Amino acid sequence: MKVLFTHELFPPYVVGGGEIYCENIVKSLIKEEIDVMVVAGGWTKSKFEHYNKIPIYRVSLWPIRYSFNIKGFFALERLIKKFKPHILHANAPNSCVPASILSKFFRIPLVVSVHFLFAEEWYRYFNPFKSTLFYYLEKLVFKFHYNQLIALDRWVYYNLCKLGLQGKAVLIPHPIDTRKFKPKRKKLDTITIGTVTTLSGATKGADILLNIIKKIQAKFDVDFCIVGPYSLKQKKAFEKVGIKLIGRIPHSQIHQYFNKIDVFIGHGMSAKEAIACGCFTLLNEPTKRLLLYHKDEIENGVMHVGNHVEIISKILRRPSLLRKNIKKQVQFIEENYSMNKIIKKLVALYRTLVE
Helix, strand or coil, rough: EEEEEEECCCCCCCCCCCHHHCCCCCCHHHHHHCEEEEEEEEEECCCCECCHHHHHHHECCCCCHHHHHHHHHHHHHHHHHHHHEEEEEECCCCHHHHHHHHHHHHHHHHEEEEEEECCHHHHCCCHHHHHHHHHHHHHHHCCCCCCCEEECCHHHHHHHHHHCCCCEEEEEECCCCCCCCCCCCCCCCEEEEEEECCCCCCHHHHHHHHHHHHHHHHCCCEEEEECCCHHHHHHHHHHHHEEEECCCHHCCCCCHHHHCCCEEECCCHHHHHHHCCCCCEECCCCCHHHHHHHHHHHHHCCCCCCHHHHHHHHHCCCHHHHHHHHHHHHHHHHHHHHHHHHHHCCCCCHHHCCC
């Protein structure tokens, strides 16, 4: 089977979890003896190359990355004629529109991995103008032709169904490399609380995190360690109150960070990776979106929701709680998100569409 895989970016160009997802999926498909070709953007000249033995046609993103919508269309068209794929696999939002048009023209089944679908949640994080723009652009994207839409979490699946796309939507979660994300813990002198977030710029998520930290700091003597981009002004302010800012850590090394902290506060893929590494994990904000996103983790007792100060107080009184559920956490991630299980579901989906 031949799969033509496309995303706006592909490593070594990484701006978020989307690129990590794509690399992991492509590597795993190749291990399953699927013939894969990638079309992706990069800050380089347009050229054919290999990255970690993965064949890629790299599209130049000059002058702006959003030019991939147009340049990617012509690159995909050439590769379809040359590679003759059985499946097109795109990633929303910037790569799925050109793939949709070409899929319909060449009559090739199109699979789209949907990494996020915020819907009304846009209004929680941006001003009314920006939120409204994103809200309607997002809805517009899903009016194009797709054979199958892969929701990478329950919240995305819920919103795809709200858009009337339940007939094309399937839940296949973002995988976790459990060979790398696993407990390798050492006993620490003090409890360390950590998170992974973007502090630079005015984001509501950063403000929520800061409020949580201040409340905990006011009552307990614990260490704080934050991974993610930050400004020089933030660095001075945070270090003044004893919060250690690490900056960006390559995803290939983030598991080492998780194994050096005891408690993780956050959400998303970082939270699931922290769970896999044995961190006692707290949801940072119990919104409708995050409660649904982490429904399985919460119901199975590997992620905790509630008053952060009260939970930390309980841990300090009974430190054994930090190690109590590690085996359960590892087993839960292995059964629900391991690369091996997720890739088999994806290959089975491909075969169904081709047959």
